[in-house]
Amino acid sequence: MRTPLSWLAGRYSLGARSVRLAALGSVVASIAIIVTGGIVRVTGSGLGCTDWPMCTGETLAPTAEMGVHGAIEFGNRLLTGALCAVVGWVIITARLQEKPMPAVLRGGWAQFWIVVLNAVVGGVTVWMRLSPYIVAAHFLAATLLLTAAVYTWHAAYADADTHAGVDGAAGGAAARLRSLSAALVAVTALLIVVGTLATGSGPHAGDSSDVPRMPFDWTAVTVVHGVLAGAVLVLAGALLSALPREQGFGAARRKAAAFLAVLLGQGVVGLVQSLTALPSLVVMLHLLGSALVWTGVLQVHFTLKRACFAPSDPLGGAPRPRARDAATHA
DSSP: OOOHHHHHHTTOOBOHHHHHHHHHHHHHHHHHHHHHHHHHHHTTBTTSSOSSSSSSSSOSSOOGGGHHHHHHHHHHHHHHHHHHHHHHHHHHHHHTBSSOOHHHHHHHHHHHHHHHHHHHHHHHHHHTTSOHHHHHHHHHHHHHHHHHHHHHHHHHHHHHTTTOOOOOOOHHHHHHHHHHHHHHHHHHHHHHHHHHHHHHHSSOOSBSSOOOOOSSOHHHHHHHHHHHHHHHHHHHHHHHHHSOOSGGGHHHHHHHHHHHHHHHHHHHHHHHHHHTTOOHHHHHHHHHHHHHHHHHHHHHHHHHHHHHOOOOOTTSOOOOOOSSOGGGGO
């Protein structure tokens, strides 16, 4: 069946650079939606708009009487519209490539549906008057969106140059690297989930009214969060040490080293906020750091996965080595 995109694809084409920039834009927009959601919470603007999808029962936008809290909450909602536009541009640029980019298209459409999911969860958050469990789900949905965006960003390079890459690692070494990378992603994900429990137990409820908090001991949850951060640090160091120094793994080593640096910075910010009674600005920096940490660990994982495995022969034969390191672009 003919669609507007298929009609356009038959008449126009865009270069690979366009889809790469669009995919990068979706990563930036996904991080921005996480950060602005945090701004809503730490400024107590979570109920700045008292209803959803309308801001009030009668108006789409906030009224002057709602003040700055209404403006902040409504601004966060408007950013969702901008995010939809960015994701739409990812889909369009991927569809208008001369060489098909199926992984990028899948990633773009996944982002679209996750944006819809996140908007619905955001509405439920308002309806449930900032239940800390729904707020945590809202953050995790935004993190899921970031996951899809990073995958799409990586796929924009892999799809654009399917015959480029690196020699795969030997079987035993590849299995060890793959296991370390998977463990690193899993423990980082657990770290983020426990972070939502610390947030839900802490003082920043998202509104100036008396919003109930999660019934956990904040100090105990924070200690568990710190232990998990230490485990992530150890796993990241072990992975960096295990990565071969051959040219084909240069991108993976650089990204693992960058991830370690971001993780250490995030640890310092987390320690400062715990010792200084969670000041709003430091909480925001920690939230930004969590998005950067998750982006970093996914970049390490996807880059390493590509470095370990060459594409299969088109006729179904054994994987064949690839000549150059295109992973350095992703």
